[in-house]
Amino acid sequence: MTDPKRLADPRAGRAHRGRAVALVTALAALMFGAAGGLTAKPAAAAEAHVDNAFAGATLYVNPDYAANVRGSISRTSDPALRAKMEKVKRYPTAVWLDRIAAIHGGDANAGRKSLADHLDQALAQKRPGKPITATFVVYDLPGRDCASLASNGELPLTEAGLHRYKNDYIDVIASVFKKPKYRKVRIATVVEPDSLPNLVTNTADPECALAKSSGIYTKAVQYALDKLHAVPNVYTYLDAAHSGWLGWDTNRAQAVQLYTEVAKGTAAGPRSVDGLVTNVSNYTPIEEPFLTDPDRTVGGGMVKSSKFYEWNPGFDESDFTRDLHRDLVAAGWPASTGMVVDTSRNGWGGPARPTAGSTSTELDTYVTESKVDRRAHRGLWCNVDGAGLGQPPRSAPSGFPDSHLDAFLWVKPPGESDGTGEDIPNDEGKAKDPMCDPAYTAPGAGDNKTGALPGAPLAGHWFHDQFSMLVRNAHPAVPASPKATAKETS
Numbered sequence: 001m002t003d004p005k006r007l008a009d010p011r012a013g014r015a016h017r018g019r020a021v022a023l024v025t026a027l028a029a030l031m032f033g034a035a036g037g038l039t040a041k042p043a044a045a046a047e048a049h050v051d052n053a054f055a056g057a058t059l060y061v062n063p064d065y066a067a068n069v070r071g072s073i074s075r076t077s078d079p080a081l082r083a084k085m086e087k088v089k090r091y092p093t094a095v096w097l098d099r100i101a102a103i104h105g106g107d108a109n110a111g112r113k114s115l116a117d118h119l120d121q122a123l124a125q126k127r128p129g130k131p132i133t134a135t136f137v138v139y140d141l142p143g144r145d146c147a148s149l150a151s152n153g154e155l156p157l158t159e160a161g162l163h164r165y166k167n168d169y170i171d172v173i174a175s176v177f178k179k180p181k182y183r184k185v186r187i188a189t190v191v192e193p194d195s196l197p198n199l200v201t202n203t204a205d206p207e208c209a210l211a212k213s214s215g216i217y218t219k220a221v222q223y224a225l226d227k228l229h230a231v232p233n234v235y236t237y238l239d240a241a242h243s244g245w246l247g248w249d250t251n252r253a254q255a256v257q258l259y260t261e262v263a264k265g266t267a268a269g270p271r272s273v274d275g276l277v278t279n280v281s282n283y284t285p286i287e288e289p290f291l292t293d294p295d296r297t298v299g300g301g302m303v304k305s306s307k308f309y310e311w312n313p314g315f316d317e318s319d320f321t322r323d324l325h326r327d328l329v330a331a332g333w334p335a336s337t338g339m340v341v342d343t344s345r346n347g348w349g350g351p352a353r354p355t356a357g358s359t360s361t362e363l364d365t366y367v368t369e370s371k372v373d374r375r376a377h378r379g380l381w382c383n384v385d386g387a388g389l390g391q392p393p394r395s396a397p398s399g400f401p402d403s404h405l406d407a408f409l410w411v412k413p414p415g416e417s418d419g420t421g422e423d424i425p426n427d428e429g430k431a432k433d434p435m436c437d438p439a440y441t442a443p444g445a446g447d448n449k450t451g452a453l454p455g456a457p458l459a460g461h462w463f464h465d466q467f468s469m470l471v472r473n474a475h476p477a478v479p480a481s482p483k484a485t486a487k488e489t490s
Helices: 063-074 079-088 100-104 115-125 159-177 195-201 206-213 216-229 249-264 317-330 363-370 464-472
Strands: 095-097 132-138 185-191 234-239 275-278 338-342 405-409
Touching: 063 079, 063 464, 079 464, 095 100, 095 115, 100 115, 100 159, 115 132, 115 159, 115 185, 132 159, 159 216, 185 216, 195 206, 195 216, 195 234, 195 249, 206 216, 216 234, 216 249, 249 317, 275 317, 317 338
Parallel strands: 095 132, 132 185, 185 234, 234 275, 275 338, 338 405
Antiparallel strands: none
16 A cells, blocks of 8 residues: 555544533622722633534634735736635635744744734624634644655754643643633634644654654644643644545554544543544545545446555545544544534646546546546645635535534635745745655656646745635635625734
């Protein structure tokens, strides 16, 4: 079995979760002194922890993202494309806390808003009588992305790095989240993308082997879960890679075992995790409409045995989340565990999108002509040419009842680079990665070219050419006049 991540990809209503929630009761009349009456201002009551953090809520629109989109609009002459960008500017996206400086914002973080600034903005966007949910990506693990170069972080894979992660990163984030004035904001957290999946499949890499043998990844994730889960209005979602990484039955089984061990090592066990999120920063479609049966035989072979799928029966994220949820529940997780899919860049619209299944009787031709995922290999992950925006963010998407979806989200803000194939000096711990070089032939990806767009900046930096392409190739197409998800504030 070929694991594309190891070789090429360094990167409906349910029962209440039953989490014990501490509701804050304000003191109505706290008196000071015998003679008279200083009355304390009541504290804002925390909203009850609900089953789905996104259900019925306004989703937070990040002003920093809107500013990046405005910059692209100013560089775009096509009026139709400009109009679509104007609409995308108002879509909700996650905020990445990808280094300690991101918590504090300002000049040390490229002028972006601080964590507290974002929560203040979320309160400003909150509509009367309606909850608001802001999503943050917790992403500064010691030795982060052990199988990658493009997104290595600032903290070393050492006990000293773990100490700093706990004290200077997680503790500071938690201290902001639990401030009384933010109790009315539902705070969704995506915890450490790529961390646990790397421990499942990539331990042949020396850095990943050390991450596992040292226990640092596991201890860091457990610490983050304990601290975040303790805040009643915070919701935790563990990253669970994508179907092209963990979709094989053996990989998924190992992932469920590891995730269960990690969760059981927290104070609240599996209930410290509200759900899992898949396809973060990836391109795997929600569904392959013309490839619905992995076991179908074409030209003497099953579709899943094609070169593109490599015996992986998980063709898309709806299949993967369905199977992952089923296996987690069988392992003792609550049936109410929710699933989220990052749909920011998995739309695959544009002229190359097939409109019908192939009629070829040759297996690989049949798959190539039928699949909406236009990559040459599923392990190609960096600034992929031809990709498009996917489904807009929304809660409880219908059509996939067995997937137990809490939401479609844009976890990866579309337009932010996956990485660069060039040497770019920086103080963010990020290096060039050959998978981001369009001229590189990837031996672990079927000896295909990477398919990466040229001229990309560092991971997380704005990439105008990519953003323009994503908007042009959106599927569904960006509508002419979509309703703004939330009032944009600056």
